[in-house]
């Protein structure tokens with residue numbers, strides 16, 4: 001076998017091994033999972049502690065844009081009856097256009113709390 005072929009093969013193998021982890025990382029499930037809603041079953045959404053924490057966050061961070069005292073047009077009036085918990089989670093966690101993302105601000109549990117509050121009967125914008 002000529003030497004140049006052997007070193008060429010070596011280069012390919014090296015490249016492949018070097019790049020494989022990079023591809024793996026890009027398509028890895030962890031990164032995707034971060035931006036996708038966790039399971040949000042009824043038992044979680046009706047947890048009164050989570051709802052209470054969500055209400056606190058709503059008053060501190062959300063009401064001045066979405067609440068009845070916010071100036072009209074600043075943010076849409078929320079209509080939870082038309083939402084799924086997963087939709088609310090996505091908007092709160094990831095943001096959307098004028099809606100800020102909160103994933104860097106609150107813990108995963110706190111974000112679930114906000115969802116639980118918005119979807120609960122106690123929700124009062």
Ligand code: HEC
Pocket residue numbers: 057058061062063065066074075076078079087088091092096097098099100102114118
């Ligand atoms: C800086 C103002 C601002 C703050 C603060 C804010 N939002 Fe929003 N929010 C928006 C705007 C603007 C939109 C509309 C985005 C779009 O669809 O273009 C929006 C959209 C939403 C939607 C989707 C509404 C729909 O019908 O499409 C939800 C749910 C929501 N916000 C919840 C929240 C919650 C919960 C908080 C507090 C954690 C919050 N927002 C804080 C401005 C804000």
